[in-house]
Every structure is written in C-alpha cells, then in structure tokens.
Amino acid sequence: xxxxxxxxxxxxxxxxxxxxxxxxxxxxxxxxxxxxxxxxxxxxxxxxxxxxxxxxxxxxxxxxxxxxxxxxxxxxxxxxxxxxxxxxxxxxxxxxxxxxxxxxxxxxxxxxxxxxxxxxxxxxxxxxxxxxxxxxxxxxxxxxxxxxxxxxxxxxxxxxxxxxxxxxxxxxxxxxxxxxxxxxxxxxxxxxxxxxxxxxxxxxxxxxxxxxxxxxxxxxxxxxxxxxxxxxxxxxxxxxxxxxxxxxxxxxxxxxxxxxxxxxxxxxxxxxxxxxxxxxxxxxxxxxxxxxxxxxxxxxxxxxxxxxxxxxxxxxxxxxxxxxxxxxxxxxxxxxxxxxxxxxxxxxxxxxxxxxxxxxxxxxxxxxxxxxxxxxxxxxxxxxxxxxxxxxxxxxxxxxxxxxxxxxxxxxxxxxxxxxxxxxxxxxxxxxxxxxxxxxxxxxxxxxxxxxxxxxxxxxxxxxxxxxxxxxxxxxxxxxxxxxxxxxxxxxxxxxxxxxxxxxxxxxxxxxxxxxxxxxxxxxxxxxxxxxxxxxxxxxxxxxxxxxxxxxxxxxxxxxxxxxxxxxxxxxxxxxxxxxxxxxxxxxxxxxxxxxxxxxxxxxxxxxxxxxxxxxxxxxxxxxxxxxxxxxxxxxxxxxxxxxxxxxx
Numbered sequence: 073x074x075x076x077x078x079x080x081x082x083x084x085x086x087x088x089x090x091x092x093x094x095x096x097x098x099x100x101x102x103x104x105x106x107x108x109x110x111x112x113x114x115x116x117x118x119x120x121x122x123x124x125x126x127x128x129x130x131x132x133x134x135x136x137x138x139x140x141x142x143x144x145x146x147x148x149x150x151x152x153x154x155x156x157x158x159x160x161x162x163x164x165x166x167x168x169x170x171x172x173x174x175x176x177x178x179x180x181x182x183x184x185x186x187x188x189x190x191x192x193x194x195x196x197x198x199x200x201x202x203x204x205x206x207x208x209x210x211x212x213x214x215x216x217x218x219x220x221x222x223x224x225x226x227x228x229x230x231x232x233x234x235x236x237x238x239x240x241x242x243x244x245x246x247x248x249x250x251x252x253x254x255x256x257x258x259x260x261x262x263x264x265x266x267x268x269x270x271x272x273x274x275x276x277x278x279x280x281x282x283x284x285x286x287x288x289x290x291x292x293x294x295x296x297x298x299x300x301x302x303x304x305x306x307x308x309x310x311x312x313x314x315x316x317x318x319x320x321x322x323x324x325x326x327x328x329x330x331x332x333x334x335x336x337x338x339x340x341x342x343x344x345x346x347x348x349x350x351x352x353x354x355x356x357x358x359x360x361x362x363x364x365x366x367x368x369x370x371x372x373x374x375x376x377x378x379x380x381x382x383x384x385x386x387x388x389x390x391x392x393x394x395x396x397x398x399x400x401x402x403x404x405x406x407x408x409x410x411x412x413x414x415x416x417x418x419x420x421x422x423x424x425x426x427x428x429x430x431x432x433x434x435x436x437x438x439x440x441x442x443x444x445x446x447x448x449x450x451x452x453x454x455x456x457x458x459x460x461x462x463x464x465x466x467x468x469x470x471x472x473x474x475x476x477x478x479x480x481x482x483x484x485x486x487x488x489x490x491x492x493x494x495x496x497x498x499x500x501x502x503x504x505x506x507x508x509x510x511x512x513x514x515x516x517x518x519x520x521x522x523x524x525x526x527x528x529x530x531x532x533x534x535x536x537x538x539x540x541x542x543x544x545x546x547x548x549x550x551x552x553x554x555x556x557x558x559x560x561x562x563x564x565x566x567x568x569x570x571x572x573x574x575x576x577x578x579x580x581x582x583x584x585x586x587x588x589x590x591x592x593x594x595x596x597x598x599x600x601x602x603x604x605x606x607x608x609x610x611x612x613x614x615x616x617x618x619x620x621x622x623x624x625x626x627x628x629x630x631x632x633x634x635x636x637x638x639x640x641x642x643x644x645x646x647x648x649x650x651x652x653x654x655x656x657x658x659x660x661x662x663x664x665x666x667x668x669x670x671x672x673x674x675x676x677x678x679x680x681x682x683x684x685x686x687x688x689x690x691x692x693x694x695x696x697x698x699x700x701x702x703x704x705x706x707x708x709x710x711x712x713x714x715x716x717x718x719x720x721x
Contacts, residue, residue, distance in 0.1 A: 106685025107361055107703035108150075109346055110157045110175055112314075113353030115182040115288055118361045118704060120687075121148040122161040122173060126361060127253075128241075129288060130182045131411020132352040133364050134251060135206065135241045137213065137233060138286065139199040140186075140275070146170060146194065150686070154341055155320040157349045158311070163194060170194060171277065176314040181298065182288040187307050188261050188277040198255070198263065200233050200271040205240075212236040215271045218254060221296040224303040228282065229263040231255040231273065232295075242364040244577065245415050252295040256285040258307070283307045320344070321381040325720040335681060336720050342688025343713035344381055347374055347706045351386060352410045355393030360692065360702040365407040365417055366393065368426035369475070370707040372433050373656065377710030379440045380717045387437050391450060394430060398453040403460075404430070406475050418577070420474025420489055420565035424464050427457035428499025432620060435506040447510060458507060461500045462528050468535035469553045470496040474565045478548060481654060481693065483610055486566055487585050487603040490557045492550035494540040495616055497532055501624055504529040533624055546633050548613045551605035554585065567592055570600060611637045611647050615660040618667050619711075634664050638672060652700070655690045655708030658683065663715040677719050680712055 107125065110117040115129040124140035142148070147164040158176040162169060171190035178185060188194075200215040201207075218232035233253040238246050257263050257275070259282030266274040275284065287302060289295035302310070320337075321344045328336050350358040356366030357374045371390045378387040398404055400413050405422045409415035431454050438447050447454075464470050469492030476493065478484045504525055511517040539550045559581050567574050568585075569592035579587035584602040588595075614633040617625050625633075641647055647657045658680035665673035683690055685699060690708045692701030 101683050101685050101697075101699065105150075106687030106689050106691075106699075108152065108159060108687035108689075109349035109361075109704050110159060110177050110184070111349035111351075112157075112177045112180060113351060114180065115177050115184060116350060116352075116358065117175070117177060117184050119159065119175065121150050122163065124175075127184060127286060127288075128364065130290065131354065132350075132356075132358055133241050133245075133366075133409040133411050133415070134247060135235065135239050136203060136364075137200060137235060137251070138253065138255075139197075139201070141197045141199065143195040143197055143274075152342070152345060152688075153315060155345075156315050157345050158315055165192065167192070174311065176311055178302065178310045179313045181302070183298065183302055183310075184286040184288075185307055185310055186284045187311065188259075188282045188284070190260060190277045190279050190281075192279060194277050196275040196277075197266070198273040198275050200273065202239070209239045212239050213271065215273075220256070220299065220303070222300045222303050224256065224258070226258045226282075228257045228259065228261060229255075230257075231263055241409070243417065243575075245365075245409060245417065248412055248415075249290045252289050252292055254285075254287040254295055254299055256287065256299075258283045258285075321383070323381060323717050323720070328720050333720075336716060339681065339684060339688060339716060340381070340713060342684070343377060343709050344383070346687075346689050346704060346709055347377060347383075348386070350704070350706050351389070352393075354396075354410055355389035355391075356408065356410045357390065357706050358410070359407075359707060360705040362702045363407075364410075366410050367407045367475075367707075368394070368404060369406075369429050369473075369477070372429040373707040373710040373714075375433050375710075376436060377706075377714045379436060380714040384437075384441050388441075388443070388446065391434055391437060391446075395450045395453050398456065403456070404453075406473070418564040420563050421464070421471055422473065423460035424470045425473035425476050425493065425496045425499065427460045428470075428496055428503050430454070430457045431503030431507060432499055435503070435510070438510070444514070448514065448516070451511075451516065454507060458500075458504060458525065461496075461503075462525070465500075465528060465532070466553050466556050467492070467539070468497070468532045469493070469539055469550055470500055470532075471553060471557075472496060472549070474563075477654060478608075478610060478613070482652070483650070483654070484548065484608045485603065486568060487605075488549045488551075488608070490554040490559075490585050491605070492539055492553035494536075494546060494548045494550075494613060497536065497539070498617065498620070498622060498624065501529055501532050501536070502620055502622055505623060536624060542607070544632055545609060545636060546614050546617075547607045548610050549608055551607075554605070559584075563587055569595065609636075611640060611649070612654055612657050612660055615664045618664040619660050630664075631668055634668060634670070637661060637664075638670065641672070641676075652693055652695050655683075655692050655694065655701075655705060656711035659690075659708070659712030659715040662712075663718055666715070666718045673719060677716065680715070683712075 105120050107120050118126040122142050126136035127138045128134045128136045149162045152159050161173040163171045170192045174187040214234045218230045235251040237250045241247050260278040260280035261282030263273050266272050287298050320341050325333050359367045359370045375387045375390050397408050405416035406419040407417035471490050472493040540547050561581050562578050564577050567589035569588045576589045580593050582588050614637050618630050647661050662676045689704050690712050691699040691703045
C-alpha cells in the first residue's frame with residue numbers, strides 16, 4: 073500500500089465539494105462546509121455538517137470504521153457551542169425545522185453521543201467499513217447484533233463492531249491491538265440492517281427524543297466496563313459534563329472592537345476547540361482528518377498557538393510526548409503513532425528539519441513558562457536532536473527533509489533533497505544558540521562540548537548569507553551542498569522514476585539525487601537524466617526568519633526579506649508566485665507585518681480571516697483562494713490564529 077497515491081484521493085474526496093463551492097477571490101469560505109473535529113484525547117470524531125466522516129480511538133492512531141450519512145434531502149445548519157467541542161445541527165425540510173441533533177464526546181471517555189430531538193422522521197446510513205485503501209482487510213471486520221452487559225433504560229437496538237489486530241491504521245502501519253465498538257440507540261432512534269454484507273445499517277430517528285451512543289474500546293472487557301459506566305448516566309447528564317469540561321481561551325483583543333472583535337473571538341475559540349479535539353491524551357496532536365499519526369513538524373505551529381492561547385500545559389504535553397518516544401527508542405522519526413510506542417513513519421533524512429523544530433519548540437515553551445526543571449529533564453532529547461543535525465552539516469548547510477513543507481507541498485521539486493536547505497539550516501542555528509545559552513547558564517555542559525557546538529553554529533551563521541542569499545534576496549536551497557554528498561544505497565521515501573510518484577518504505581539509489589522503487593530499478597533508464605539544478609525563492613521562506621525570531625539577521629535584513637513579499641502582494645494580490653499557497657502563508661505574512669508595524673497588516677488580517685471555512689478552520693492549501701488538500705488542520709490553523717492574536721493585541 074503506497075501512502076501518497078491513496079491519501080490524495082481521500083483528501084480530494086473530503087474537500088472537493090468544499091473547494092467547488094468556494095469563490096475564486098478567497099472570499100466567502102465561511103460558507104464552505106468545513107470539516108470539524110470532536111474529541112477528548114481518547115476518541116476523535118470528524119464530521120461535516122450532520123454527517124460523520126470518521127470515528128477512531130482509543131488511541132488516536134487507529135483505523136476509522138464508522139460513518140454516518142444523512143439519507144434525506146434536508147438542509148443542515150451546524151454550530152459549535154462556545155468553549156466546547158459540542159456541535160448542534162438543525163435540520164430543515166419543506167415544512168420547517170424537522171429536528172435538532174447534538175454531537176459530543178463524553179468527558180474523558182471513548183464515547184461519542186448524538187442526541188436526537190425530532191419533529192419528523194429522519195434517516196441515516198450508518199456504514200461499518202474500512203477506508204477504501206484498507207479494503208483487503210475487510211475480513212477482519214464484523215458487525216452483529218449484541219446484548220448489553222447491564223440494564224439500560226429505554227434501549228432500542230444494540231450492535232457490536234469488532235476489528236481484529238493487524239489492520240493498518242495509516243499507510244502500511246498495522247495496529248497491534250484490535251478494536252471493539254458498541255452501537256446503542258435509545259428512545260425514538262433505532263438501528264436496522266440494510267446492506268447485503270451485514271455491515272451496513274440504517275438509523276431512523278422517529279418523532280420524539282432518543283440517542284445514538286458509539287462506545288469504543290480495545291477489548292471486549294474494556295467495552296463492557298465502559299458500557300456499564302455509560303448506561304448509568306443519562307445522555308443529558310453526559311452532555312452537561314462535556315459542556316463544562318473546557319473554557320474559552322482568555323486572550324487580549326484591545327486593538328479590535330465591534331464586529332471585528334466578535335469575529336476574532338470566534339476564530340480564537342474555533343482554533344482552540346480544533347486543537348484540543350485533535351490532541352490525544354498522550355500529548356501529540358493529529359495533523360488533520362487524513363493523517364492518523366503525530367507529525368513532529370506540525371506540532372511546532374500547534375505549540376506556538378497553544379502558548380499564545382495561554383494553554384501552557386497542553387504545549388508541554390506535546391514535548392512530553394516526544395520525550396517519552398525518545399526515551400523508549402533513542403530517536404524520533406518524521407511521525408509517530410499515537411498510543412502505539414515504536415511505530416514510526418520514516419521519511420528521507422529524518423535527522424534534519426524535524427529535529428530543528430523540536431529544539432526551537434522546546435525553547436519557545438521555555439521562554440513563555442521559564443520551566444527550567446522540565447527543560448533540564450528533556451535535555452537528553454534536545455542533545456540528540458542537535459547532534460543529529462550536526463552529523464548532516466556540509467559546508468555550513470543542512471539538507472531538506474523529504475517531508476519538508478516546500479517539498480511535500482510540491483512548491484519545489486523533490487530533486488532538491490540533498491541541496492542545502494535555508495529553513496533547516498536556520499532552525500539549527502537558532503536552536504543551537506538557545507541551547508548553548510541554556511546549558512551555559514545551568515552549568516550542564518563542559519566548555520569543550522559548548523565550544524564544539526558553537527563552532528558548528530558559527531560556521532552556519534557566517535556562511536548563511538553566502539549560501540542562501542543573492543543580491544539581498546533569500547533562496548530556500550543551495551545545490552552546492554549536493555556535490556559533497558555520499559548518497560546512501562537505500563532510503564525511505566518517494567520513487568522519482570519519471571511519471572511514477574509514490575511513497576515506499578525503501579527506495580534504491582540510481583544516480584545523483586534519483587532514487588527509484590524496486591520495480592523501477594529494473595525499467596529502461598536510457599531517457600532518465602539528472603535534473604538541472606536551480607535556485608528557488610519562496611515568499612513564505614522570506615517570512616520565516618521573522619516568524620521564529622531569528623537572531624542571525626539584522627532588523628533591516630528581515631525587513632528587506634519582508635519587503636520582497638510586500639512588493640509581490642501589492643503587485644499581484646498574492647503571497648506566492650504560484651496559484652497554490654500554503655495554508656499558513658497569510659498567517660506568517662500577517663505575523664511579520666505586525667512585528668514590523670507595517671500598515672498592510674489590516675488588509676492582510678482580513679484576507680486571512682476570509683479563508684476560514686464553515687468550521688472555523690484553515691486547511692492545508694489554497695488554490696486560487698479555494699480550499700485544497702487536508703481539512704481541519706491544527707498546524708496551519710495554529711500559525712494563523714497566533715498571527716491573529718498578535719494582530720489583535
């Protein structure tokens with residue numbers, strides 16, 4: 073099973089409707105039915121309107137088995153309750169309001185609940201099925217009518233869904249445990265078989281009140297215990313507890329008033345709910361509906377947002393998650409399974425970029441909290457991350473990670489993999505400087521050890537402008553580094569045979585920067601040529617030094633980088649030379665404008681806010697202002713909401 077070939081159609085399927093509905097001038101995205109998340113760290117639910125797209129957990133890295141799709145042609149208006157991840161859906165037909173549904177996840181329990189209040193009947197298709205890419209494992213999935221281990225008042229129907237261990241939850245990564253779900257309906261709600269395969273059910277909500285409960289566990293014993301606990305509490309009582317479980321963030325908005333202030337506070341609450349719902353009890357945060365693992369890089373923007381929101385404990389939870397991963401494994405890869413130690417998603421050159429983000433993230437947390445004890449505790453992980461970067465230095469440059477934003481997003485070609493990366497190198501410089509100051513203040517390292525890291529950081533600093541700047545302009549890559557690379561015989565990553573783009577756990581060195589999968593190594597290579605190296609200038613890279621608070625550049629240099637983006641924006645109305653922008657481009661732009669007091673910040677703030685979808689989230693990419701790629705993204709939403717908070721104060 074190959075990752076990217078399967079993920080892309082899923083993304084497009086989930087967001088295609090939204091993209092088609094959005095306007096081409098980056099306005100009106102609030103009317104796009106965005107994907108929302110409901111979660112409590114144990115169970116995560118993704119929905120769009122009244123439909124449920126995925127339910128998974130515990131833990132968060134688990135297969136998605138259940139969907140709920142509205143059958144009748146009703147209009148749906150959905151709204152989240154402030155300060156919670158409780159969603160209300162009002163359904164209307166030709167006669168007016170037909171019913172109201174309330175969705176939530178029980179506080180601290182892997183239980184999803186939908187409460188129904190119906191005036192007229194409504195039907196849903198409840199699908200019990202694996203995602204299309206995992207259909208070869210369908211024999212591991214079963215659905216059968218079930219009894220209850222305890223008495224439960226007003227029960228109408230009960231089904232149990234079982235999934236055996238060994239089914240992939242993401243790409244080729246298989247779950248070490250099985251999963252059990254119990255579907256319970258009460259009152260005016262019933263479930264009935266409707267499909268020939270026994271795994272398709274029809275849910276009918278008749279006039280009156282009732283509920284659907286989805287109870288999740290990793291074993292029958294856990295399922296029975298959770299069922300017994302839930303059976304003793306009414307749905308309304310569970311709702312009251314869930315509604316009280318969180319509070320609205322306390323942020324300053326002194327620069328805003330009236331409708332702009334109301335919009336800002338709503339955006340803050342939306343972003344906080346989105347992040348909280350996707351943060352597991354283990355600490356790591358999902359990267360959106362498509363990605364069932366915790367990506368190191370993505371956590372950086374999330375952590376920045378949590379610190380800006382005053383959620384310091386949640387920011388610490390992310391670092392603590394990776395600290396536990398490192399303690400068990402002695403390393404950290406591109407992404408980690410949440411809830412299953414030792415299952416990693418590897419990528420080309422995991423030792424760069426993600427390691428830099430990890431160090432900088434730790435010191436962002438420290439700068440806010442002054443939590444010296446925690447920084448000292450996780451110091452071995454930060455030392456490992458720094459040493460991993462040092463091993464990859466050539467001519468004062470670090471290379472790209474194969475999943476680095478610009479490569480994964482198709483902004484630059486994958487052939488730059490072994491070039492010097494301005495972003496990775498700058499992360500190393502900034503992280504190393506902060507680490508050196510801390511260990512010197514705390515007396516943790518010898519003078520010799522500090523000196524060795526200082527020499528590497530100094531070399532990168534002294535050569536950075538020569539490596540990545542031309543005529544005052546910043547470039548994201550430098551082909552010169554590749555000339556001294558000793559290519560490894562194999563690497564995980566993407567096959568670069570012409571016309572074949574796919575991800576493989578192992579690819580093989582062909583020549584130069586080119587790696588092919590096993591099959592493509594046997595193909596005709598006569599027409600395969602090494603790509604001509606070139607330099608790439610990307611607006612968001614110009615903004616990066618300001619975003620991370622770089623000490624390498626003078627304020628005048630950072631303003632000059634920003635002015636390049638301002639000139640592009642004023643000339644074209646875009647923050648990129650491409651039709652496609654990264655979901656956080658406007659956020660980084662706004663942050664830089666605010667840091668420098670640039671008058672363009674008001675206009676850019678409004679543009680950025682207009683990109684929010686109907687669930688209040690920003691997505692992975694925008695093409696001509698329309699949402700594209702993965703939805704419900706905490707990374708992009710985190711960067712953008714931090715910029716909005718910076719603007720509002």
